[in-house]
Amino acid sequence: MRERRTVYLDHAATTSVHPQVVEAMLPFYTERYGNPSSLHSLGREARERVDEARATVAGILNCSSEEIIFTSCGTESDNLAIRGVSLMNRRRGDHIITSSIEHHAVSHTCEQLERQFGFEVTYLPVDEYGLVDPSDVEQAITETTILISIMYANNEMGTIQPISEIGELARSRGIPFHTDAVQAAGSLSLDVQELGVDLMSLSGHKFYGPKGVGVLYVREGVELLCCQTGGGHERGLRSGTENVACIVGLATALKLAEDRREEESKRLSGLRDHLIEGLLSSIDKCRLMGHPDKRLPNNANIAFEYVEGEGVLLGLDMAGISASSGSACSTGSSDPSRVLSAMGVPPEVARGAIRMTLGHENTEEDVHEVLEILPAVVERLRAMSPLYGE
């Protein structure tokens, strides 16, 4: 029996922690474990390392250190940005504009603001590729709009939004603009001046950093209600003893990711395209989800008709290949992917959508492996499907 490789294609879900990052983090658990707020030398040293990490992140985002807040994750960053800006500005207005394809950390936060706090939210439609039209954003703006939140790149089908254009529009109207950039880090530029954003969320474990740490960039002048009150950490915007090890880890990981971003994006898009072309040409009745060009370099999301996503994932898993799916059966909800539905993908097609997201350790051999195994997995399931051949 041929030796089975394991191929991990779920980098959008999470990544391994880069060995250099692990190395950078360890001392902060064992020897340099001071609380940055302590007066003694152990504490002061920890404070310096946090400041250093903050400066590193600020350098990559092209902003000042004062504009960087460390959080526990991307979800917390999204919550803080949206709830924080909305509740702080409610005397000025109560209308929020977002898209219909945001991560739940954004959409559920908006929904809660509607239900519990009486805000009005416009969920902008997207086209068949999942793109938001900046003119739709413009048309949605009212006198009471106090926040626009549009994700930089979608986690499910990889489509990249026209953030700079929307940023310019938001700026011209004086409306704070937030972007969930969780999936973009390591693949796309995070320069907040170029992007024209006022708030930006990042998550450590998507770019070879540890889980349990995130960033929220908040442009100077943007007012935010603190959502986690306590000792006044992070300039009073997010209390809680700093997770020094993970903050150092995040900064180390972001620097590594940024240093190799151009090269790695090129390498990954080559593998991605090879994978997409290979699958589209060897399996009939399947199609690419998302935009063909304006997509993350590592994202290949393909929907296979007549089969159910979870079944495909199981078959792949048995062959050592890890991928994911937004199918109802694999998420436990009873609806097909809301992102694909927003793009007009019929439920019967959306149910067979498989998301494969490449990463640092994937190689050409991995792509060959998938091209060898996936067609047979789909074929086997189609052979037992009452929908195939109808």
Next chain:
Amino acid sequence: MYSDLVMQHFTDPQNVGVIEDADGVGKVGNPMCGDVMEMFIKVKDDRVEDVKFRTFGCGAAIATSSIATEMIKGKSLEEAVKLSNKAVADALGGLPAQKMHCSNLAADAVRAAIEDYRSKGKKAEE
């Protein structure tokens, strides 16, 4: 998440296929919002002589339909129609809570096939 038995039936499902001249066909479910199962039975002397299935659905859906066919093959219609979702789930060594609806569907498919056979018989008599 899935027991060994579920995985076994997923990898090596029993009685997959179509019976062209089936005596009873049960089709249940809805691809828009769930799984779809088709069950074909051949009946002789009021017993399930042969049974085949096709399923569009997750691992649990395929496993439940596969084991359901095994459980009714050779049984009398009277016995087969009593097949419960609990029996199907138990036979598989249990299912995760969110997958129990798959066992409902398998039991429904069996009942639908037998119902179809019986109603055809009634029509023939009329």
